[in-house]
Amino acid sequence: MVQLFKFLLKSTKTPARAHFRPSFLDTLRLTVRGGHGGNGLPKYGGVGGQGGCVYFVAKEGLSLRKVAQGLKDKRISASSGEDSSKVSIFGKRGQDQRIEVPVGVQVYDEQQRKLIADLNEHDATCMVAAGGTAGCVGNNFLGRPGDNRTVSLDLKLIADVGLVGFPNAGKSTLLKGISNAKPKIAAYPFTTIRPQVGTIDYSDLRSISIADLPGLIEGAHANFGMGHKFLKHIERTRLLLFMVDIFGFQLSPRHPHRDCLTNIYSLNKELELYDPSLLDKPCVLLLNKIDKEGSEDLLKELKPRLQDLSEGLAACPEEVRPQRVLKFERILPISAKNSDKMALVKKQLRQTLDKLAEKDVLANPEQIKMQLQQRVGVRGPRIT
Numbered sequence: 001m002v003q004l005f006k007f008l009l010k011s012t013k014t015p016a017r018a019h020f021r022p023s024f025l026d027t028l029r030l031t032v033r034g035g036h037g038g039n040g041l042p043k044y045g046g047v048g049g050q051g052g053c054v055y056f057v058a059k060e061g062l063s064l065r066k067v068a069q070g071l072k073d074k075r076i077s078a079s080s081g082e083d084s085s086k087v088s089i090f091g092k093r094g095q096d097q098r099i100e101v102p103v104g105v106q107v108y109d110e111q112q113r114k115l116i117a118d119l120n121e122h123d124a125t126c127m128v129a130a131g132g133t134a135g136c137v138g139n140n141f142l143g144r145p146g147d148n149r150t151v152s153l154d155l156k157l158i159a160d161v162g163l164v165g166f167p168n169a170g171k172s173t174l175l176k177g178i179s180n181a182k183p184k185i186a187a188y189p190f191t192t193i194r195p196q197v198g199t200i201d202y203s204d205l206r207s208i209s210i211a212d213l214p215g216l217i218e219g220a221h222a223n224f225g226m227g228h229k230f231l232k233h234i235e236r237t238r239l240l241l242f243m244v245d246i247f248g249f250q251l252s253p254r255h256p257h258r259d260c261l262t263n264i265y266s267l268n269k270e271l272e273l274y275d276p277s278l279l280d281k282p283c284v285l286l287l288n289k290i291d292k293e294g295s296e297d298l299l300k301e302l303k304p305r306l307q308d309l310s311e312g313l314a315a316c317p318e319e320v321r322p323q324r325v326l327k328f329e330r331i332l333p334i335s336a337k338n339s340d341k342m343a344l345v346k347k348q349l350r351q352t353l354d355k356l357a358e359k360d361v362l363a364n365p366e367q368i369k370m371q372l373q374q375r376v377g378v379r380g381p382r383i384t
């Protein structure tokens with residue numbers, strides 16, 4: 001009877017729809033353990049082998065999901081060092097475990113809540129669990145256990161541009177229009193439920209990466225909707241690209257309709273509540289859907305108010321009023337459905353990023369020189 005019940009319950013369970021399955025993974029918890037050190041042989045003064053260590057190595061083109069799928073379970077152990085013996089006075093060292101992880105991963109010690117490593121370059125390596133010391137005279141020939149700890153891998157996407165906006169603003173349409181990404185587009189909010197990264201290619205082979213960070217809504221700081229789940233990804237972007245619907249946005253009939261300017265303040269506030277230092281990042285504003293009737297009048301009214309957001313702050317509803325306002329490098333009225341406008345956005349993004357890079361070089365020439373030197377290595381040209 002129990003078996004029959006189980007069978008019936010199982011058969012009525014419908015599988016989750018494909019786009020709701022959590023295929024995007026940005027955190028992963030693992031237990032790592034260094035190998036045990038081998039024992040020494042007291043009679044001959046033998047030394048055991050050292051326990052193997054566990055390393056994480058950053059590799060381009062990997063995802064955390066692939067890492068998780070490639071592991072048998074969530075415990076990674078390096079092998080133990082060999083005991084010293086009559087035939088082998090010095091025991092063999094235990095084999096290391098080198099686990100490949102995506103570039104952009106931060107490794108945290110779960111217990112101590114401490115950052116262990118920030119792997120944001122290809123081939124960057126960190127040791128997460130040291131092998132135990134080998135047994136020798138100094139420790140009574142007894143090998144020691146290796147480190148054992150739980151670590152969490154926190155992936156933060158690295159992109160040149162982070163696209164930020166409320167649902168339905170047209171972010172996916174823009175991403176599809178300017179990059180090689182193929183996001184889903186529909187006339188309802190929350191069509192995009194996980195970050196999408198696209199590459200914008202230019203004819204001179206330059207390319208810029210752009211990440212669409214969905215799920216941000218008014219009140220996300222209080223964990224409404226997906227909260228600030230994906231906002232962590234903008235920490236690693238050079239430029240923030242804000243996108244708003246010029247006609248405003250209403251999340252649902254239960255929520256108030258917010259006009260375009262209020263939405264900009266609201267986005268400003270969400271970022272401020274997440275991390276105020278984000279407001280210092282260079283940003284560009286896109287006012288979308290200007291192909292629709294009535295947008296010209298709205299644009300005329302909006303433009304002077306956008307030059308200095310602090311002026312209209314007093315009139316902004318208190319619940320979405322930020323303490324400090326954003327300053328946009330550029331403000332572009334666009335239609336994400338218009339290819340000419342998309343070409344303009346591509347051009348402007350590149351110009352803005354180039355200017356920022358120039359500023360960086362002027363502000364810190366020595367550091368840039370060092371970075372270049374490191375990249376070209378000893379075999380590259382001399383950088384003066």
Ligand SMILES: Nc1nc2c(ncn2[C@@H]2O[C@H](COP(=O)(O)OP(=O)(O)OP(=O)(O)O)[C@@H](O)[C@H]2O)c(=O)[nH]1
Nearest residue numbers: 167168169170171172173187189190191192335336
């Ligand atoms: N008229 C007009 N409609 C647009 C424009 N850009 C986007 N839309 C429409 O707006 C709706 C939402 O567009 P999306 O690109 O899915 O918006 P999104 O910001 O990615 O939305 P989420 O996935 O919910 O975050 C779709 O029906 C689009 O066709 C535009 O420039 N003009």
